[in-house]
Amino acid sequence: MLSIGSITLSSPLVLAPLAGYGDLPFRILCRRFGAGLCVSEMISSHGLAYGQPKTVSMLVSCSEERPVSFQLFGADPSIMGEAAAILASHEPDLIDINMGCPVKKVTKRGAGAALMNDIGLAEKIVRAVVDNSTCPVTVKLRSGPDNNNICAPDFSRMAEANGAAAVAVHGRTWKQGFSGEADWQIIETVQKGVTIPVLGNGDVQNYAEAMSRLQQHGCDGILIGRAAIGNPWVFSEDGRPENLSAVAGVVRQHLALADTHFNEPNRCLGSIKNHLGKYFKGFPGSSKVRKKIYQQPDFNSLQACLHLIS
Numbered sequence: 001m002l003s004i005g006s007i008t009l010s011s012p013l014v015l016a017p018l019a020g021y022g023d024l025p026f027r028i029l030c031r032r033f034g035a036g037l038c039v040s041e042m043i044s045s046h047g048l049a050y051g052q053p054k055t056v057s058m059l060v061s062c063s064e065e066r067p068v069s070f071q072l073f074g075a076d077p078s079i080m081g082e083a084a085a086i087l088a089s090h091e092p093d094l095i096d097i098n099m100g101c102p103v104k105k106v107t108k109r110g111a112g113a114a115l116m117n118d119i120g121l122a123e124k125i126v127r128a129v130v131d132n133s134t135c136p137v138t139v140k141l142r143s144g145p146d147n148n149n150i151c152a153p154d155f156s157r158m159a160e161a162n163g164a165a166a167v168a169v170h171g172r173t174w175k176q177g178f179s180g181e182a183d184w185q186i187i188e189t190v191q192k193g194v195t196i197p198v199l200g201n202g203d204v205q206n207y208a209e210a211m212s213r214l215q216q217h218g219c220d221g222i223l224i225g226r227a228a229i230g231n232p233w234v235f236s237e238d239g240r241p242e243n244l245s246a247v248a249g250v251v252r253q254h255l256a257l258a259d260t261h262f263n264e265p266n267r268c269l270g271s272i273k274n275h276l277g278k279y280f281k282g283f284p285g286s287s288k289v290r291k292k293i294y295q296q297p298d299f300n301s302l303q304a305c306l307h308l309i310s
């Protein structure tokens with residue numbers, strides 16, 4: 001059983017943070033299909049500290065999805081600390097610090113994977129977040145900035161020494177982005193240097209692969225990212241059903257959850273459509289279904305359109 005600080009998870013399989021996808025309705029579905037924990041999309045520490053309504057609106061959860069981990073990004077230790085204190089009032093179960101995102105708009109401000117070039121600054125950030133949190137704090141890393149500097153083992157030790165309760169390691173460098181294959185040996189090396197749980201991440205496609213990665217590399221948990229998009233069944237042994245009507249049934253659950261948890265689903269229509277289109281990948285006629293989904297002008301018509309698929 002995987003425990004992170006005081007939080008014990010029902011499964012070692014965790015939904016990785018996915019900007020644009022890791023919203024509350026999707027996280028609930030991943031929990032329904034067996035994920036032990038879901039990490040939110042990355043949340044801007046500046047946005048929280050300055051009370052930006054769009055950022056604050058990302059701090060939603062509900063009893064069905066708990067435990068939940070909210071992920072913060074930023075490069076300023078005092079703002080990260082302030083954001084952690086604001087988060088604390090929303091009673092998260094865990095807070096994750098993003099040190100792995102390679103997206104330019106994040107790294108050009110020194111945040112995300114760019115932090116892996118500056119262990120001193122990264123340390124101040126971990127300290128500030130831990131000091132201002134009332135729950136366990138985790139850190140998500142890449143293997144390093146590039147192949148000449150594979151520093152995840154040093155970063156993991158630094159994180160543990162500063163109070164982090166677990167680390168998650170994506171076995172690619174910042175420079176690699178999403179190219180090539182994840183290096184799972186680095187995840188094993190990280191584990192040898194720390195006593196806190198280590199979650200491995202990178203390229204896991206299905207439940208069986210997740211289980212064999214757990215065994216093979218001896219890590220404590222697995223983060224699944226891209227393979228979960230449109231596929232919350234990735235967390236369950238049976239995987240995605242083969243018949244379209246079973247899939248459509250879950251898509252309708254997704255819409256019902258969006259209806260319940262989004263104040264104004266029409267304002268999130270683009271993101272909801274992105275989710276829905278992904279569920280039908282690989283089925284005959286899926287491009288037609290996707291086209292139909294994207295043609296719908298509002299949430300009600302989207303719901304009506306989904307009721308016609310069986």
Ligand SMILES: Cc1cc2nc3c(=O)[nH]c(=O)nc-3n(C[C@H](O)[C@H](O)[C@H](O)COP(=O)(O)O)c2cc1C
Pocket residue numbers: 016017018019020021040041042071098099100101140170201202203204223224225226227
């Ligand atoms: C669409 C997308 C959005 C992502 N958003 C985040 C994010 O908000 N925070 C983060 O730390 N990583 C983010 N990642 C990286 C994933 O969490 C994960 O580390 C990466 O996709 C590798 O895992 P996978 O091979 O299972 O997809 C994102 C990846 C994708 C594809």
